[in-house]
Amino acid sequence: MASIPGIQVIGRAAAVLRAVSTAMPRGLSTSAVATATGLARPTAHRLLASLAAEGFLDHDALSSRWVPGPELYLLGAVAAERYDITATARPVVRALAEATGESAFLSARRGDETVCLLREDGAFPIRSHVLHEGIRFPLGVASAGLAILAFLPDVGVERYLASADLSEFGTTHDPARVRERVAATRTAGYAVNPGLLVEGSWGMGAAVFDTSGQPAWALSLTGIEARFSADRRPELGRLLLEHAHRLTQALRGR
Known part of the structure; x- marks a missing residue:
């Protein structure tokens, strides 16, 4: 062309x-x-x-x-009428932070990246500062992007992994290991990032779907490793999925 x-x-x-x-x-x-x-x-x-x-x-x-x-x-104020979901999402993100005590986030998919749109802090006083509003990560890196990537069709996952360069995030983000985490996310329904971005800072994420059934957003939690123990992760995952489903339904009803 x-x-x-x-x-x-x-x-x-x-x-x-x-x-x-x-x-x-x-x-x-x-x-x-x-x-x-x-x-x-x-x-x-x-x-x-x-x-x-x-x-x-x-x-x-x-x-x-x-x-x-x-x-x-x-320009953003004009575009917000069509694209801004924060008014609908904020109560859900806040409820997730209150239910878990952790920092809760909403991220949106933009092409091959996620962009953090909202943050609400829970009651636990020690914060993880890996995420903040406006930060971008490639799909498959932070827990939100892993949750979104995992629920794309297989062909979309493979096309992305064939072209993405995640080398700056270390060998834990080579295609084979990302595929393993995609498979684990599909099995559990939610993504887990065991301190792969910043040592000791864990994240978990769940996809939020648009009206066509595509993963367009994600809810996530971050916190210190001790707060994401093996005993607690299933409960955090349940809460993530519950709130992600709630937000999906709310967005479909807008």
């Missing part, structure tokens, strides 16, 4: 916007944006300046960091 003029620039601009939005609330320096996107620093700076000129980014003069601009807010 012939290359469309400007398509590379659009892809690079999109990568810059994603990098900056993922780094909220602090934002990113020009050098950090270049590193995150794999762009040369002068190229990154030109894109950042152009996006700022159009209102999609702002440059904080005090910190010298780039942050999302007002035009993104306005």
Whole structure:
């Protein structure tokens, strides 16, 4: 297929916007944006300046960091009418945090990634800070992304694993081991991440399905390893599945 003029620039601009939005609330320096996107620093700076000129980014003069601009807010407010499920999901995420005492999250699938949309902390005072609103992970890495990946069709799982590069997350994320976790997730109904992202920080996740039956979101829990003992995991899994089903039904009724 012939290359469309400007398509590379659009892809690079999109990568810059994603990098900056993922780094909220602090934002990113020009050098950090270049590193995150794999762009040369002068190229990154030109894109950042152009996006700022159009209102999609702002440059904080005090910190010298780039942050999302007002035009993104306005576009997001318009898109929210169709895509935003947080008003429906927040009571469910809060109820899950209250029932477990752990930090509970809602993440959405965006292509081959998950994006964390909501966080509600439970009563247990020690927090895991692996997840926060806006952070992105490839499918199959965090528990939310593993829960979503596991309930895609086999052909979708294999297509993803054939193209995904998860090497930055270590040998525990090679395709064979991800397949093993996909199989375990399908058997249990929920995903378990036994400290594979940050040692000692565990996660569990359950898929939330759209009206066509596809895994489009996930609820997850994170906490310290001692709170995810073998004796407690089945109860946490039951609560995850219960709340994920509740949210699935609520979204179908919107």
